[in-house]
Structure formats: C-alpha cells, structure tokens
Amino acid sequence: MTTTTTTRAETGAPEAAAPAAGDAKDAAAPFAPPRLAERARAIAANPQEWVHRVRLDPQGRWYERLHQDADHEIWLISWLPGQSTGFHDHGGSAGAFAVALGTLEEHRVRARREVGPGQARSFGPDYVHDVRNTSDAPAVSVHVYSPPLSTMRRYDVDAGGELVRLAAESADDW
Numbered sequence: 001m002t003t004t005t006t007t008r009a010e011t012g013a014p015e016a017a018a019p020a021a022g023d024a025k026d027a028a029a030p031f032a033p034p035r036l037a038e039r040a041r042a043i044a045a046n047p048q049e050w051v052h053r054v055r056l057d058p059q060g061r062w063y064e065r066l067h068q069d070a071d072h073e074i075w076l077i078s079w080l081p082g083q084s085t086g087f088h089d090h091g092g093s094a095g096a097f098a099v100a101l102g103t104l105e106e107h108r109v110r111a112r113r114e115v116g117p118g119q120a121r122s123f124g125p126d127y128v129h130d131v132r133n134t135s136d137a138p139a140v141s142v143h144v145y146s147p148p149l150s151t152m153r154r155y156d157v158d159a160g161g162e163l164v165r166l167a168a169e170s171a172d173d174w
C-alpha cells in the first residue's frame with residue numbers, strides 16, 4: 001500500500017543538498033530538507049494515512065514503512081514514554097520528521113529541542129541526533145528520507161561530550 005500522492009514531476013533525482021532553510025531555490029528542490037519536512041508535516045496532518053498503523057509496543061519503538069520508491073521513503077514511528085532512538089546518523093540521506101501526536105525531543109550532542117504536534121525538523125546528510133519520547137504520553141511521528149536509507153551508524157557520547165562511532169547498520173538489518 002502506498003500513501004503517496006507524489007507525481008512524476010516531483011520524483012526527479014534526489015538532491016544531495018545540505019540544509020538550506022531560507023534559501024528559496026533549494027527549498028523548492030524536490031528532495032531538499034525543507035521539502036522533506038513539508039512532506040512529513042502533510043502526512044502527519046492526515047491521520048487517515050497512518051492511524052491504522054500505530055502500534056504501541058513496550059519492547060521498543062514500533063516502525064512501519066508507509067512508502068518507498070527510488071527517490072525517498074516514509075516511515076511511521078509509534079513511541080511509548082521513555083522510548084528513544086539513541087544517537088544515529090542516516091548515511092548519505094537527507095531527512096525530516098514531523099510529530100503527528102504527542103511530543104518528542106531531538107537531542108544533539110550539545111543541544112536539545114522539543115518537537116510538538118505539527119512541528120517538523122529536517123536535516124542534510126551526515127546529521128547525527130537522538131530522538132526521544134521524554135513525555136508521559138505516547139507519540140507518533142512521520143519520517144521521510146531521501147534517498148531511501150541504505151546505512152545508518154550508531155554513536156555513543158563519551159565523557160568529554162564527543163561522539164564515538166559504534167556499529168553501522170545496513171538496510172538489510174531493518
């Protein structure tokens with residue numbers, strides 16, 4: 001099943017774009033981070049596309065792929081309180097996530113921000129973050145990656161506050 005309404009005109013070659021918020025030209029590119037955020041927000045705002053895929057699993061985040069094509073993929077993630085991704089990157093993919101229900105926190109090594117319902121974050125390749133449900137209620141979020149994820153690396157943070165690379169995961173692992 002696909003939830004996409006993407007047209008052929010929108011599925012040009014993915015951009016290997018760095019984040020360029022505010023740059024009108026890059027913001028209009030098909031798969032630049034601002035467009036990924038727009039797409040994630042649009043799906044998050046339309047519960048009929050995902051509400052039947054929500055599942056709250058005490059064992060860990062529940063994630064389901066809503067769509068995949070050569071240019072991008074879309075995942076739905078359901079979070080119970082306390083569940084988190086751990087620090088990770090997205091290989092060479094750019095991405096965005098939008099909160100559909102509840103509130104998440106995005107942690108970077110030296111910063112964190114709350115992402116509430118209807119809000120989104122976007123990022124270019126090589127971006128590292130840890131997304132957590134630190135609230136006391138479940139949360140649901142929509143994640144868009146372009147190109148589709150092929151590798152992800154996990155990180156720890158050492159005593160000095162520096163990222164330490166851990167294992168790499170490939171698309172075969174998820």
Ligand SMILES: [Fe+2]
Binds near residue numbers: 085088089090129131
């Ligand atoms: Fe991520």
